[in-house]
Amino acid sequence: MDGILWQSHLPGLPQPKRGKVRDVYDLGSELLLVATDRLSAYDHVLQPGIPGKGKILNQLSNFWFERLAGRIPNHLLATEPEDFPAVLAPHRELLRGRAVVVRKAQVIPFECVARGFLAGSGFREYRVSGRICGIELPPGLERASRLPEPIFTPATKAETGHDENVGFATLEAALGPERAATLRDLTLDLYRFGASHAAAQDLILADTKFEFGTGDDGRLLLIDEVMTPDSSRYWDVKLWSPGTEPASFDKQFVRNWLDASGWDKESPPPVLPQDVVQGTRDRYLEAFRRITGREPVL
Numbered sequence: 001m002d003g004i005l006w007q008s009h010l011p012g013l014p015q016p017k018r019g020k021v022r023d024v025y026d027l028g029s030e031l032l033l034v035a036t037d038r039l040s041a042y043d044h045v046l047q048p049g050i051p052g053k054g055k056i057l058n059q060l061s062n063f064w065f066e067r068l069a070g071r072i073p074n075h076l077l078a079t080e081p082e083d084f085p086a087v088l089a090p091h092r093e094l095l096r097g098r099a100v101v102v103r104k105a106q107v108i109p110f111e112c113v114a115r116g117f118l119a120g121s122g123f124r125e126y127r128v129s130g131r132i133c134g135i136e137l138p139p140g141l142e143r144a145s146r147l148p149e150p151i152f153t154p155a156t157k158a159e160t161g162h163d164e165n166v167g168f169a170t171l172e173a174a175l176g177p178e179r180a181a182t183l184r185d186l187t188l189d190l191y192r193f194g195a196s197h198a199a200a201q202d203l204i205l206a207d208t209k210f211e212f213g214t215g216d217d218g219r220l221l222l223i224d225e226v227m228t229p230d231s232s233r234y235w236d237v238k239l240w241s242p243g244t245e246p247a248s249f250d251k252q253f254v255r256n257w258l259d260a261s262g263w264d265k266e267s268p269p270p271v272l273p274q275d276v277v278q279g280t281r282d283r284y285l286e287a288f289r290r291i292t293g294r295e296p297v298l
Helices: 053-068 086-095 120-129 168-175 177-199 252-261 274-292
Strands: 022-026 030-035 039-041 044-046 076-078 099-103 110-117 146-152 203-214 220-223 232-236
Touching: 030 053, 030 086, 039 252, 053 099, 053 177, 053 274, 110 168, 110 177, 146 177, 168 177, 177 203, 177 220, 177 274, 203 274, 252 274
Parallel strands: none
Antiparallel strands: 022 030, 030 099, 039 044, 076 099, 110 146, 110 203, 203 220, 203 232
16 A cells, blocks of 8 residues: 655655654744654554545644634644745645645643543543543443543643543642643633534534643643544544543554554554555545545545
């Protein structure tokens, strides 16, 4: 399967900082974010990449950024290569659909997670303690149960290793009560907006994470990616049944394969077979089509 951009190489620009899935170029007063086709799970980058994944997720984020702009400003400066700085002109076709130019921001070092359903690390924590991030939940909930109301469960942002769920008090201690409360209320508002839109397309937005930063003027900005299948769980509402593994349009398909493979999650991960690569691509495409009502530019 061809058409995978594993890493970007842009002669004439400084070497990028390569994250798990993005290449970040410092343009001076701005940043160029290039969404590659790398896929990560359990804090490992998997081989091979997923063809077109970077374009799908970049364009989906831009869709959400546009629709959320009335609720919070974001870091986007340009999404089309024709509007990028002149130094990027030689690379327009490579960057088309998979890159954005953004303003620099002071990143708030917490992931702001909203959960409307019980899944993932939240479900594991609930089974042990009946709580998530210190929030008491009703007894007897099953995997994929709808929560009585959406909850805010922040997590640390780890440069390496795994992010860790923390209680709201940890956020207050680090950021101050006012900023912590603002992030909580904003996270839940954005989640409810996204969940309502997804529901109209027969999708459940089970949970999602947002990242925020502050601009030079101190203004709060929505940054990174927004409500993509990499940062969220999307389920098919018609196949959802509490107590069972939901039919998902996100990375859970890959996680399930990795879990079944016997991999210890510490050693180098196994290479993804082509049916898992294709299945992941198909799920990301389906999520994009349902959420936006259109096809991505691939």
